[in-house]
Amino acid sequence: MSQSGDGLHTPGYLAWRKLQLSRAKLKASSKTSALLSGFAMVAMVEVQLNSDTQVPEEMLIAFAVCTTLLVAVHMLALMISTCILPNIEAVCNLHSISLVHESPHERLHWYIEVAWAFSTLLGLLLFLLEIAILCWVKFYDFSQIAAWSACIVLIPVLIIFLAFAIHFYRSLVTHKYEVTVSGIRELELLKEQIESSDAEGGRNNGMNILQGNTHIV
Known part of the structure; x- marks a missing residue:
């Protein structure tokens, strides 16, 4: 949407920019959450553990808890993005600044920020921790x-x-x-x-x- 230089600081245009930012955050959250939660599920399913493994039970408990938290956090972010994003997309696709107030991004601002934080910050930290624990579970018996x-x-x-x-x-x-x-x-x-x-x-x-x-x- 093209705007003249005089209209870049009007309340309507600023509200439109905030709407586009919320839309971009939800799109990034949904893609990242779907990808990382899928990797976590595959890692948990594909890991091979023998009955006579030497891996400490505490390490197995940490692996199970971390994987569960990782999937749960990303699923929560994905659910929020999936529920809110269609309502924002419906307004954005109309390409009309006058219809910005019909989008729920202002009322659901905190939900959008929670989805963004869970998907990018907390979710990525849990994913790095998951990699470290998985390396211990996978290689403990060998090296x-x-x-x-x-x-x-x-x-x-x-x-x-x-x-x-x-x-x-x-x-x-x-x-x-x-x-x-x-x-x-x-x-x-x-x-x-x-x-x-x-x-x-x-x-x-x-x-x-x-x-x-x-x-x-």
């Missing part, structure tokens, strides 16, 4: 060095992942703050312009009245 090697490789990846997540969310919050401050300044300037124009109009009306009275006298 503990291989299991330790997998954990050593995953530790810096996890650190980089957390550092990027923190930096990304801090940058996003800073950007939203700057945009909000800029919008408030624009509103203050607009208010000052309106007040100055009203004051000037009042002075002009007063001068006209005085001139009229002078002519009458």
Whole structure:
């Protein structure tokens, strides 16, 4: 949808941008959740455990709990995305800014944010933990060095992942703050312009009245 430069900061266009952002978040959440939950289910089904395995029972319990949490978190995110996304898509496909208020993205804002957080942050952390536990369960009977090697490789990846997540969310919050401050300044300037124009109009009306009275006298 094309907009002129003057209309980029109107309330209607800003609401349309927020609608598109909610739509993109739900699409990304649904795709990521479906993919990672499928991988987790395949990993749990395909893992081969012998009756005489040396894997500690605590490790098996951790694997079962982590897999269950991973699938449950992604299924919750997928359910939220599947329920809300069609209603947003129906409004977006009309390509009309005047119909933005008919979309439920404002009322269901927190559900959209929960789906986004579960799918990207919590879900990916659980997936990395799942890989580490799966390496122990798979390689414990054959080579503990291989299991330790997998954990050593995953530790810096996890650190980089957390550092990027923190930096990304801090940058996003800073950007939203700057945009909000800029919008408030624009509103203050607009208010000052309106007040100055009203004051000037009042002075002009007063001068006209005085001139009229002078002519009458």
